Amino acid sequence: MPILQTPSRRNASPVRTESAISIRGAVKRYGEITAVDGLDLEVPHGVCLGLLGPNGAGKSTTMRLLTSQSRASSGEITVLGHALPRASKMARSLMGVVPQQDNLDEELTTRQNLEVFAHLYRVPRAGRVAAVDRALKVAQLTDRAGTKVGDLSGGMRRRLLIARGLVHRPRLVLLDEPTVGLDPQVRQELWSLVAELRSEGVTTLMSTHYIEEAERLADECALMSRGRVVARGTPAALIAEHAGKRVDEHFGRPERVAEVERLAREAGLSTRRTGPSVAVLASERQPESLRELLGPAHVERAANLEDVFVVLTGESVE
């Protein structure tokens, strides 16, 4: 029995081709700065899409555009069939938002925080107590219902923040950096919450700059850089396309590292610096001549999403 999504909603309706989120050519400028620069993004129903990118790539601005807390300078945005910003209130009533920044009401108790949002999300009076109880269960905070939020631990607060966005059983959830700054143990807990959402068919857009998070949770990833999507696909497909199968890491003095980098690039391969070494991506594609020039690698490993991330978004973050 799903606890996050309404069963009737999941089973009653036929498959539809229209996307849950559709962003076409969105541009958002703040004075001289262009935070989102011609963004195109389609999120199909029922998919968990990881929005990856370095700080400043435009992930948070994209999230704000979807709730109409930012108004696009140009472009078209549709959420669950509602055109923004005109029908944004209707769109917001159907989605749940989990912000990056903890904005729980510290003076209120756990239960009161959820009650306020049950009102704001128009949960009918008859179902309000049940909705709050369910959200408490989702957050595993049933026994802390009467605790003031200021007295909860960081992990509990984050679980409550997520449960607050689910109190009205939304069909679409926006998660903005859900585990930023948390201990590994707490991140595990939150990941199982997100995995549960996914298994129940809730459409999820999750921004993150943790590669592992995207690899574990997302059906598909969109990689953002400088305000637009530069690559899109399943983690496996992205890795195969941009980082190949194998990665060779060569260690050495700075001159040696620079030389390896130059040789590999001249042979048409991508490289990335990883501390004292340089990694040659898609090393299975390197010609035999290069292999001889470089000598045996110090470390051979499988390519991962982090390699794709660095190759596509640049080695240095602005």
Place this chain on the structure above:
Amino acid sequence: MTAPSTRAEGPALRWFEWAPVRGVWRRELALYKRYWPSTSFAALVEPTIYLLAFGFGFGAVIGAAYGYDYRDFVSTGVVATSVLFISAFGAMFGTFIRRTFQHTYDAVLAAPVDVHELVTAEASWLAAKAGLYGCAPMVVGMAFGLPPSPGMLLVPFIGFVTGLGFALFGIWVSAIVPSINTFDYVISGVLAPMFLVAGTFFPTDQLPSWAATAARVNPLYHCVELVRDAVFLRLGVHDLVHVAVLLLFAALMWSLAVWKMRARMID
């Protein structure tokens, strides 16, 4: 994969909905249940001090003045002061803190709530609180000999309308100040003269003519006049002007508060 079939679910949302008001009141009632003793203490002690200081201090010298027992004059006048302090200060500090430090409004506006609904909701609570606690000076006054009258039942409503305007004024100010310290200018430069030149402690016609004229556009003056006319059972057609000024003030402040809050919250 499952997906919903229709575009919209449930009834379309109207331009103004009461759910945000209920949500804000739910929060404020929870806080009030916790803090009502201190709130009530302050609301009762402040006018008592005014009454003791001015009512007995001056009152002993003046006795009857301006056609009233001076203590009755002060205890009805201070109603407006209480309304002003509860609504304007509550809105200035409360909304500033929630917007900038606690980021509460970011969360609220990500829910199906628009800025005008949020502003209305916050102001309505403060107005209700001002209407209730605005009566405290009158209650204290009765303990010191102010004769009860049926007109007193109107005072909470006068306090509500006045409080609505000043709460919205406070929300507007909170949205235009660069930092919380800027409130000092508003408190000393705007609110302090306002509450002194409103006929609270002395009638405005004792003032130089320019100041007396200025008092006429002071919403607090109209609140003081309405309260005295209600309490002393002298309500007449001229009071419609006072009501109109207070409603106009609230409407103007609502527009300014929504305009500037929207500019702060939506980019």
